Amino acid sequence: xxxxxxxxxCGAPLKFDDSGDEAEATxxxxxxxxxxxxxxxxxxxxVSTPKVPRRISLQVSNEIQxxxxxxxxxxxxxxxxxxxxxxxxxxxxxIDAFADGDVDVLNQLLSVGSSRPVxxxxxxGGCAGAxxxxxxxxxxxxxxxxxxxxxxxxxxxxxxxxxxINIPLNNADGTDTPFSNLINTNTNTNAQxxxxxNMQGKAELVTWDDQAQPDIAGLAYHIKDxxxxxxxxxxxxxxxxxxxxxxxxxxxxxxxxxVYVSNKTRLLAVNRSMGxxxxxxxxxxxxxxxxxxxxxxxxxxxxxxxxxxxxQAFDVATGKxxxxxxxxxxxxxxxxxxxxxxxxxxxxxxxxxxxxxxVVDATGDVQTKFxxxxxxxxxxxxxxxxxxxxxxxxxxxxxxxxxxYTWYGGFSxxxxxxxLTTGEAAWTTQLDADPPExxxxxxxxxxxxLFMGGADQIFAVNTATGETTEIVKENADYDYMVPIDxxxxxxxxxxxxxxxxxxxxxxxxxxxxxNKLWDVKFDEGGMMGGVxxxxxxxxxxxxxxxxxxxxxxxxxxxxxxxxxLVGKPELQLTVETLNVKDGTSKGQxxxxxxxxxxxxSAPRVIGWHGATVWLHMDGxxxxxxxxxxxxxxxxx
Numbered sequence: 001x002x003x004x005x006x007x008x009x010c011g012a013p014l015k016f017d018d019s020g021d022e023a024e025a026t027x028x029x030x031x032x033x034x035x036x037x038x039x040x041x042x043x044x045x046x047v048s049t050p051k052v053p054r055r056i057s058l059q060v061s062n063e064i065q066x067x068x069x070x071x072x073x074x075x076x077x078x079x080x081x082x083x084x085x086x087x088x089x090x091x092x093x094x095i096d097a098f099a100d101g102d103v104d105v106l107n108q109l110l111s112v113g114s115s116r117p118v119x120x121x122x123x124x125g126g127c128a129g130a131x132x133x134x135x136x137x138x139x140x141x142x143x144x145x146x147x148x149x150x151x152x153x154x155x156x157x158x159x160x161x162x163x164x165i166n167i168p169l170n171n172a173d174g175t176d177t178p179f180s181n182l183i184n185t186n187t188n189t190n191a192q193x194x195x196x197x198n199m200q201g202k203a204e205l206v207t208w209d210d211q212a213q214p215d216i217a218g219l220a221y222h223i224k225d226x227x228x229x230x231x232x233x234x235x236x237x238x239x240x241x242x243x244x245x246x247x248x249x250x251x252x253x254x255x256x257x258x259v260y261v262s263n264k265t266r267l268l269a270v271n272r273s274m275g276x277x278x279x280x281x282x283x284x285x286x287x288x289x290x291x292x293x294x295x296x297x298x299x300x301x302x303x304x305x306x307x308x309x310x311x312q313a314f315d316v317a318t319g320k321x322x323x324x325x326x327x328x329x330x331x332x333x334x335x336x337x338x339x340x341x342x343x344x345x346x347x348x349x350x351x352x353x354x355x356x357x358x359v360v361d362a363t364g365d366v367q368t369k370f371x372x373x374x375x376x377x378x379x380x381x382x383x384x385x386x387x388x389x390x391x392x393x394x395x396x397x398x399x400x401x402x403x404x405y406t407w408y409g410g411f412s413x414x415x416x417x418x419x420l421t422t423g424e425a426a427w428t429t430q431l432d433a434d435p436p437e438x439x440x441x442x443x444x445x446x447x448x449x450l451f452m453g454g455a456d457q458i459f460a461v462n463t464a465t466g467e468t469t470e471i472v473k474e475n476a477d478y479d480y481m482v483p484i485d486x487x488x489x490x491x492x493x494x495x496x497x498x499x500x501x502x503x504x505x506x507x508x509x510x511x512x513x514x515n516k517l518w519d520v521k522f523d524e525g526g527m528m529g530g531v532x533x534x535x536x537x538x539x540x541x542x543x544x545x546x547x548x549x550x551x552x553x554x555x556x557x558x559x560x561x562x563x564x565l566v567g568k569p570e571l572q573l574t575v576e577t578l579n580v581k582d583g584t585s586k587g588q589x590x591x592x593x594x595x596x597x598x599x600x601s602a603p604r605v606i607g608w609h610g611a612t613v614w615l616h617m618d619g620x621x622x623x624x625x626x627x628x629x630x631x632x633x634x635x636x
Contacts, residue, residue, distance in 0.1 A: 016039050251295035255297055262286075297316070300315065331345075436455040488580060508560075572591055621634070
């Protein structure tokens with residue numbers, strides 16, 4: 001009988017034949033989105049006897065041999081399962097036996113009429129093949145038995161071993177095991193070149209090892225295979241260590257030994273140095289492409305917040321889901337505090353958009369819970385009374401102090417420091433200023449001072465007492481004041497001139513007096529992506545154009561470095577170093593790029609490592625040593 005059910009990933013209708021070859025399956029691939037869909041238990045037939053495996057053609061046998069010969073046993077297992085209907089363990093035992101030298105394993109599965117048997121032995125020794133013929137039927141019966149036990153509610157082990165991969169059964173009914181769609185099966189650990197790879201702007205520097213050149217983990221588009229991948233690049237050797245299938249919206253985070261990457265509704269753990277998959281599990285939904293902070297590490301937990309506003313924690317070693325917390329869908333967010341998670345969302349028990357904070361420990365227990373509120377005075381512009389923070393209010397997390405700073409309200413706004421251990425406000429300060437809009441707040445922490453901006457002014461807040469000083473006053477000619485960095489009593493500010501021709505500027509502000517010490521004006525273009533500023537560069541940078549894409553950063557020497565991508569007189573980078581205290585420039589040094597006439601994508605900053613800035617430009621990564629004014633790394 002044909003049954004129809006909806007794909008849980010995309011909602012497309014899927015057809016399941018409970019009398020066909022897929023009758024014993026618990027999952028099936030969606031032909032629309034490619035994800036694995038769990039077949040509802042109510043549609044699956046009761047299995048009483050094992051099925052005889054289907055025979056394979058000589059061509060399939062040759063493909064399996066080639067895969068094993070290249071060391072890709074996981075793909076060989078998948079291919080064998082697809083063409084025989086064998087269970088996972090049976091297929092794994094068969095491939096292990098063949099790899100150990102038992103060529104009869106594949107000969108037994110060849111279809112009638114295949115004249116040439118398998119004679120090549122990939123390696124000698126091993127005893128797996130000696131028992132395979134006897135074990136095959138037992139494995140099939142055992143696999144059916146486990147399936148039947150799961151349906152009957154009998155407990156089975158909560159981790160299934162697939163070679164080097166663990167697939168935890170995070171759901172009680174075992175539906176969290178989509179064997180038919182293991183994303184790790186396309187892990188390529190033999191990739192040594194950049195052939196057909198177009199590197200994407202979503203990347204991060206990996207600096208766990210003590211090395212001069214950091215590694216890079218970044219999304220890439222494989223042109224030849226027409227698919228997205230996550231590539232791990234050895235920065236010292238400038239080679240691709242490994243690649244794994246990914247999605248254009250995939251998120252990833254690295255630890256000292258593991259890379260964790262999402263792919264639609266799947267989460268995969270990969271050995272950082274070798275690219276060997278460790279485990280794979282399910283997310284409750286995809287992770288929003290716009291949420292760069294929705295995958296993180298908290299102690300021995302991987303934390304993910306998916307599109308359905310469910311916060312989930314997985315064990316880093318096994319992938320087992322340790323806890324989950326459903327948040328309100330109104331702009332939820334979270335911060336990592338050592339091994340704890342600070343979850344922030346709307347308190348739906350409060351009228352309006354009240355915001356609650358919950359501190360969740362490694363076991364999923366809520367240690368602290370409080371609502372963000374303050375009492376504002378009655379003024380000419382405000383009736384005063386109790387004010388509740390909206391979920392999208394400006395917030396800054398301070399892990400070292402175990403505190404959360406908030407800035408919210410209307411004409412009379414509240415600035416607060418919340419103690420995350422006690423759930424109490426350490427201090428509250430009233431400001432006669434509007435806080436920035438949802439996506440615009442910018443904070444810079446410098447010792448015991450918090451600089452707040454993102455609207456028409458910038459304030460300096462003493463983090464111990466809450467004493468607040470306006471150091472950049474409102475100016476009718478300028479909008480969107482953003483603190484970038486602070487050093488030696490000087491705050492570097494980015495702002496936008498709105499009177500006349502619109503342009504971006506950098507200012508050096510003396511913190512003690514609020515005086516402007518120096519400025520740098522950018523007449524055309526905008527900031528490089530991946531850094532502060534909503535006025536980012538839009539469009540191309542062409543040879544001969546006046547457009548300039550730029551970024552600024554205070555390097556370890558205490559100097560301010562401005563890196564520009566310019567089109568005149570040719571496409572090149574320039575590096576300018578300024579004294580932070582007085583703005584004195586050492587001049588601009590040019591770095592030729594030897595490119596054509598156009599950069600077809602706006603450059604993006606991946607990050608800084610010492611005095612070296614790492615950029616993504618036109619499908620390639622560049623490492624630019626600003627101290628020496630030269631390119632030290634460049635992907636082909």
